Amino acid sequence: EIASMHMTHLANLLKVNSHGHFTKELAKELRVLAQKSVGANDSAISIQITQTIQQIELLDSQLEKTEAEMTDIMKFNDSVIMTIPGIGYINGGMILGEIGDIHRFSNPNKLLAFAGLDPSVYQSGNFQAKTTRMSKRGSRVLRYALVNAAWNVVRNNATFKAYYDAKRAEGRSHYNALGHCAGKLVRVIWKMLTDEVEFNLE
Numbered sequence: 001e002i003a004s005m006h007m008t009h010l011a012n013l014l015k016v017n018s019h020g021h022f023t024k025e026l027a028k029e030l031r032v033l034a035q036k037s038v039g040a041n042d043s044a045i046s047i048q049i050t051q052t053i054q055q056i057e058l059l060d061s062q063l064e065k066t067e068a069e070m071t072d073i074m075k076f077n078d079s080v081i082m083t084i085p086g087i088g089y090i091n092g093g094m095i096l097g098e099i100g101d102i103h104r105f106s107n108p109n110k111l112l113a114f115a116g117l118d119p120s121v122y123q124s125g126n127f128q129a130k131t132t133r134m135s136k137r138g139s140r141v142l143r144y145a146l147v148n149a150a151w152n153v154v155r156n157n158a159t160f161k162a163y164y165d166a167k168r169a170e171g172r173s174h175y176n177a178l179g180h181c182a183g184k185l186v187r188v189i190w191k192m193l194t195d196e197v198e199f200n201l202e
Helices: 007-017 024-035 043-077 089-099 108-115 140-154 158-169 174-195
Strands: none
Touching: 007 024, 043 089, 089 108, 089 140, 089 174, 108 140, 108 174, 140 158, 140 174, 158 174
């Protein structure tokens, strides 16, 4: 479209959209580059690209609206989960939405298994495996939200930071240590939601 566009029209488009920053000389250069471009002169491809961009813009606007609604719901419900340092409305909403009624889980281990965060650590005598496999079972959304939240909590809470550092000192990878922190966070969340108590590791 640029290659075949009338120079006056192209120059005006650039001038208006750049608030006068792009000149007519730049419009000429741009049209020459477009004419020498390796791009395919295919109207079908042009339609596909345009429609794909429109779909991306629609999804972006829907995501924005959904996140705004999640934030409003979280503010209205005023859950104790929001007292955890580093957990925001979106992450908190994802966690609560996936957990549902906390009383479905009679103990934290069941919630841990539901999140697919129960680690398989192989021990033999004094040997403890440095790798910890994440289970593929459970809610992928909850697992994602918890690991995300765990990293934020590590950066905002001294107790979790010390726990993360201790795991790293054992030679564990960043994600392995984070998995352990997510497991610890699950136990804290289970206690908070079950007893309706705010975050407090004192």
